[in-house]
Every structure is written in C-alpha cells, then in structure tokens.
Amino acid sequence: MIQALAPLSRPQQEVFRKLRFAAQSAPLTVLYGKEGGGTSTLLQHLQRDVGGRFITAVDVMTAIGKRHPDAIEDALLHLFYDAFEDDDLILFDDFDKLPPALTNHEASHRSKLLYVVEEAVFDRGRDLGKRIVLGQHESASEGLWISKVLKSQAIQVQIPELVVEDFKDFLHNLLGEDACTRLDVEKLFYFARKLNGYQLQQLAGILRERGIAAPTLEQCLEVLERYLFVSNVQRREVEAISTEQLRGADALLEELERLVILPLQEPEIAQRLGLKPKRGVLLHGAPGTGKTSIGRILAHRMKGKFFMIDESSGIGGAYFGEIFIQAKASSPSIVFIDDADLLFRSAKAQGFTRYLLTELDGLESNSRGAVCLMMTAMDIRDIPTAILRSGRIEVWLDTKLPEYETRREILEFYTQNLAKSGRSTSGAIDINALAHHTEGFTPADLRRVVGDGAAFLAYDLKKERPIQPLDTYLAKSAHALSALKNTASQLTIS
16 A cells, blocks of 8 residues: 555646546546656555556566566566456556567567557456556657557546646645745746646755745745756856847847746736737847847846757757757747857758747647747848748847947946056047947947957056057057958958
C-alpha cells in the first residue's frame, strides 16, 4: 500500500472521479496528461481507494532482464498473466516508457510485436473479467502508445494542464496556507503557467532550503529564473543597457512596452481588457541603430523568459525546434531572432522558413502559450514575403539614425565620465559641435567615437605627451571613424 499520498487539487479531484468510474466500469482505461501533470499520483489514489495490482515500467524491465533477448514479449505476457491471478484490476504506470525501453533493447528489431502483445494481454484480461488502467504522458508520442484496436475500445481520461486553482492547492499543500499569504499565486501562474507538479515541488523545496518561509512573488520568480527556467540566455552575461543609451528610441520602446511587455507582465490589466502580446514583431534599420540593444533590454526585463537565436546559433531544425519548445514551456516569453535577414540568406533557409511559418501560424493557439516572436533585420528584402504578410508579423518598428538633438543627448551621456576624468584637459567638451560633425552616425558609432577619443587620451598619458583638449581627441576619433565608414561604403557599392 502506498503511503503519504500527495493531496489532489480541486481540478484533479474531478479527473479522479472520472478515472474511478471508468476503472470500475470498463475493461480498458487510458489516463494521460503532460509530464508532471499527476498521472502517477492519480493512479496511486485509485489504488488506495479501490485496490489493484500496481505495475511500472521498472517492473517490466526487471521481468525481461531475467529472460533471453528473444523472449521479451513472452516475459511481458507472463507479467500481466501473473498479475491477473493476483487481482481483478491492473494499474500500469508510465506505460509510455515501455516502447522506448524495448526499442533500446538488443532485441529491438522485434519491438513492433509490442502491439500484438498488448492486444493479447487485453483479450486475456477481458475474457477473465479483468480491468486494466494504463497511465502515460501525452508528450511520449503523437497519440497513445497502444494499438489502434485498443485505442478504439479504451475509455480515455485526459488530465488537463494545470490551472491557477491547481497552483494554489499545490503551494498551499507544499508550503502551508499561512506561508502563502504574501504570495500572489494568480500572478505567479500568469508568469509561469507551464510549470508542472514536479516543478512546483522543486520550487517549494528550493524556497525551504533557502530558509524562505513565506515567499513573495519576486522571490519565487528569482528561484524560477535561477533554477527552473530554461532560457538559452544567461541574464547576468547580457550587457545591461539603459534607456539613456537608446536616446531617440523612446517612441519605439513605448510601443514595445504597450504591445508586448504589458500583456506579458501585467496579468490583471491584460485579463481585464483581453490583451494579448503581439505574436510577431520586426525591428528593422541600419547596423548600429539599437536593434540588438533592445534585445538586451528585453533579456533583463523578461527574467529567464527570453530566448535568443542568431547567426552563431545555426538554424538546424532540431535546435530551433527545441528553442520554441522551451519558450512555450516558459510562456509568457519572447523568442528573439537577431539579424534574421542574415539567417534567411543561408542555404538552409528554406527549412528555416517553413518551420517559422508553422510556428507563427500556431502562436495564436492558447495551448501554445503566450510567445512573442521578435526579429531584427538590416534589410527586410532578405526576409521571405510569406513571413512578412499581414497577420504574421503584426508590428513593424524602424530603428532610425539619430537626428542632431538625439546625437547631442547620446554624446552627452557617453562623455560625462570622460569629462570628469582626473587628468582633465583644457576646455570643456563642445557637444553641440561634435553632434554636428557626426551626422549620419548610429548610436553605436557615437559610443565608439567617445571610446576611441578616450583611447587617444590614454595613449598620450601613457607616453607622457602633452595633453590636448578633449575636443581634439573626440574630433580625431570622429574623423577616423567617418573615414572608415566611407571606405566601407565604397567597398559595398563596388
């Protein structure tokens, strides 16, 4: 008898009522749900309430391990036949693990006989008046790991994905109801709705290990980001970008905040007004105009729910598919494809395009979670028109070259530390003149102008040369970068 069973949440109790009725009424019942959704717990509760012989995939592997490789099907048959002698109800947990286990067996060439064995077991059980309940996970296959014959005869009981009531019940049971008084469980569910029962147990365990008796939402999210979220971007390794460094992009950032961030991070407002994040966003503009910097800002804002794909990642179907699987599992989230136009030029772009079209068309589905696909591009002509058509990429944002006033503000921001340097030179920095002389420069160019100017000053300090006014160093670096840009432009034209 299984002891100390985990309590069932209220939605699970409804599923259990259906399962119990089916198990007592039908020769074959299949209980299925997502990994960590509670199949084992429900089967254990069923055994406690109505009895039955409990079998797992481990029992099967133990049985076939004692037989010759050519006799694994016979071992499986006898395992069930022996169970029929012991009880009228057979509960088989983790049934989906059986086919892969047999496929990896040295006699895997005979694994297709599994369906024949299943039907023989079911026929024998039905003739004897026995009842069988199989538990398996939806993700194990496209359908159920049973033959079409059995599938047509089985009563199927599905465990739905966890809802906010499940989260409340799980956390109250794991932490104690009094310990959850400071925790906004509804907002936690909104931010991490794809967590399963195992992960909620891990969350509670880590909180206890860290001595957090009454966690807040922020503490839970910090634990999730550090230990449980599976983003391929480590936030601490991403440069922190302030909005001051993106002067002139205020309107663009405001639009992103309104159309993407707010629906992802403000559940009360989003639910009350029926807001959903845009599923497709394109940031396009010249190199250095802040597209990747916006991605860095989002990486910090999304706290472990930001997934990056760029040219260095490659565009293999398996890798790309895994990123989307992780993003959906961590939704609400953002998948950020940097320099998408370069990826589409690749020889593998056709498969990449097909996959992306499938994902964009599927992101409206509630079952896929709230995932926003954001792409950056320097030249939108390299992006297939099928991707850009209305309804797929819903928001187009242009990162433009900064005008004079914006250049002046950016230069003022980057030169403030230089102007305060201990070895001050004669004369203040003429920001207005520098802003005029850097027309056509991107924000990245302006940052480089200041950095290179500081390098010129540092070199003179090292060589103990006469120190020039800061304006001289900055003008020198601006002139050098302008010449470099002109050379690059001529090479591109030729």
